[in-house]
Amino acid sequence: MAGRSAVEEIEVAGHTVRLSSPDRVIFPQRGFTKADVFHYYLAVGDGISRALRDRPTTLQRFPEGIEGEMFFQKRVPTRGVPPWIRTAQIAFPSGRTADELCPADLAHVAWAAQMGTVVFHPWPVRAADTDRPDELRIDLDPQPGTDFADAVTAAGELRGLLDELGVPGWPKTSGGRGVHVYLRIQPRWTFVEVRRATIALARELERRRPELVTTAWWKEERGRRVFVDFNQMARDRTIACAYSLRANGRATVSTPVEWDELPEVDPDDFHLGTVPARFAERGDPHAGIDDAPWDITPLLEWAERDAADGLGDLPYPPEYPKMPGEPKRVQPSKDRDRPRP
Numbered sequence: 659m660a661g662r663s664a665v666e667e668i669e670v671a672g673h674t675v676r677l678s679s680p681d682r683v684i685f686p687q688r689g690f691t692k693a694d695v696f697h698y699y700l701a702v703g704d705g706i707s708r709a710l711r712d713r714p715t716t717l718q719r720f721p722e723g724i725e726g727e728m729f730f731q732k733r734v735p736t737r738g739v740p741p742w743i744r745t746a747q748i749a750f751p752s753g754r755t756a757d758e759l760c761p762a763d764l765a766h767v768a769w770a771a772q773m774g775t776v777v778f779h780p781w782p783v784r785a786a787d788t789d790r791p792d793e794l795r796i797d798l799d800p801q802p803g804t805d806f807a808d809a810v811t812a813a814g815e816l817r818g819l820l821d822e823l824g825v826p827g828w829p830k831t832s833g834g835r836g837v838h839v840y841l842r843i844q845p846r847w848t849f850v851e852v853r854r855a856t857i858a859l860a861r862e863l864e865r866r867r868p869e870l871v872t873t874a875w876w877k878e879e880r881g882r883r884v885f886v887d888f889n890q891m892a893r894d895r896t897i898a899c900a901y902s903l904r905a906n907g908r909a910t911v912s913t914p915v916e917w918d919e920l921p922e923v924d925p926d927d928f929h930l931g932t933v934p935a936r937f938a939e940r941g942d943p944h945a946g947i948d949d950a951p952w953d954i955t956p957l958l959e960w961a962e963r964d965a966a967d968g969l970g971d972l973p974y975p976p977e978y979p980k981m982p983g984e985p986k987r988v989q990p991s992k993d994r995d996r997p998r999p
Contacts, residue, residue, distance in 0.1 A: 670700065671763035673742055677772055684723045684776065687907035690930050695903065696771045701934035702901045703764045705914070705942040709899040710767065712784045714746040714758040716896055717770050718777035724905045730779075732756045743769065746785035750894050751978045760785050776905050779896035782852075784845065791852045792845040792951065795897055796827075796859070797890045798837045801872075803882035808870065809837040810921050812884040815867050817917055819859070825952045828944050831925040833904030833912040838897060840944075844951045847958075850981070853891040855957035857972055858964055860886035875973045876990055889975055900944055901937075903930060914943040 666677040680693035699706055717731040733756045734745050746760035758781075761767055770778070782793035796816065798809045813829055816839055820827045828840045843852070857873065863886060864871045872883040890897055904910045913928035913936075928936070964970075971983045986993065 668696075668768070670768045671765040673740065673763075673765040675765055675768040675772060682723065684720065685907065685909040685930070686723060686725055688909050688930070690909050692771075692774075694930060695776065696768060698903065698930050698934060699767050699771050699901075700764065702937045703767070705937060705944070706767055706778070706899070706901040707761070707764050708942065708944060708947070709901060710761040710778060710780050712746075712760060712762065712786070713780035714748045714760050714783065714785065714788060715770075715781070715899075716779040717759060717773070717775040718779060718905065719774045720776050720905065721774035724776060724907070728905070731773075731775075732758055734759050740769065744785075746788060748781060748783075748788050748894070751892075776903050778899050778902045780899050781894075781896060782891070787845055789849070790845040790847060791849060791891070792843055794841040794843050794852055794856060794954065795890050796839040796841070796856065797832075797887040797897060798839070799885045799887050800835045801877075801880045801883055801885055804884055806835045806837075806925055808884050809835065812863070812867070812871050812886075813837045813839060813920060815871070816863055819863060819866070823956055826946075826950070827917075828914065828947050829917060829920055830900050830912055830914040830944070831910075831923065831928060833898060833902070833910040833925065833928075834906070835925070837920070838912070840947065842947050842949075842951050843954050847954060849891065849893040851958065852954065853888060854961045854971070855954045856886075856891045857888045858957045858960035860888050861964060861969065862960060873972065878989065878991055888972060892974055892978065895975070900942075901933070916943050 667674050668677055677696050682692045684690055684692050684695050719731055720728050744760045744762045745757040747755050747757050749755050782791040782795055784792055798812045800809050825841055830838050832838055860873045864873050870883055872880045872885050874880045889895055898912045900914050902912050908926055909930040911928045911933045913933055915923055973987050974981050974984055
């Protein structure tokens with residue numbers, strides 16, 4: 659990177675984006691610099707733009723690199739921002755609001771990278787209606803004693819279930835040990851309803867492979883299984899998007915894959931240095947994700963069936979206000995009212 663000027667100006671999507679301090683090291687273990695991060699996002703531009711376009715997005719920023727200070731930026735500053743930057747207002751569970759970055763094109767991604775953003779966390783909604791998700795996200799999270807291979811096995815079971823429902827799923831690596839599967843859905847339902855649909859889908863997966871999959875919110879009850887984190891569909895909970903870098907020493911990427919290649923991949927092979935070439939050679943496996951939004955009514959019917967069988971809601975994260983129909987947020991081993999065997 660020797661010889662770079664202190665500030666560069668780069669044309670991106672019809673806008674001029676400044677790149678300052680291009681030689682600053684962001685990933686010390688790999689030697690990747692701010693310029694490397696910036697140009698990585700340009701190289702996967704079509705993919706990251708598809709994942710972020712018109713979505714309110716929380717920025718995980720590391721101005722001095724991943725070993726320095728980190729913060730989540732949920733509000734775009736009111737000063738010092740290019741006039742073409744777009745925002746969308748979102749509402750938190752508390753009722754407070756924020757105007758988040760809402761990428762309209764790749765220039766928004768480049769601007770965020772210039773600001774030290776490493777990880778992009780979009781909401782599962784579009785700016786046109788920030789209260790009704792159009793993306794149902796299934797987070798397969800390996801628990802202690804399990805690993806990526808177990809998440810892949812769970813994803814394979816999920817694929818079969820989705821085939822029965824007649825809905826395509828779009829898998830990607832998490833950038834760590836997990837697997838994410840996205841469904842594009844019609845934006846007709848609230849966060850509460852889509853979360854209920856996710857729980858119903860997770861419970862059906864758990865019924866089919868109870869030794870492999872769990873929906874237990876409390877860690878002490880999960881065992882050596884893959885947890886389906888249904889609360890990733892709660893309002894203001896987000897997942898690193900497709901083609902987002904992850905803030906680890908390996909500089910891994912949350913990478914879209916084809917279903918048939920998922921059992922063969924090693925998530926550590928997908929990183930800042932390798933994904934651009936893969937993208938140039940193979941394109942985006944998620945290119946068709948927007949083609950056929952799905953009606954989640956079958957999952958909501960499963961949720962009603964479960965409720966009739968005594969399986970109602972599951973706990974929300976601790977920072978959320980108490981939700982209607984939610985069970986107690988008490989760790990089972992500390993619940994004095996819980997029946998003992």
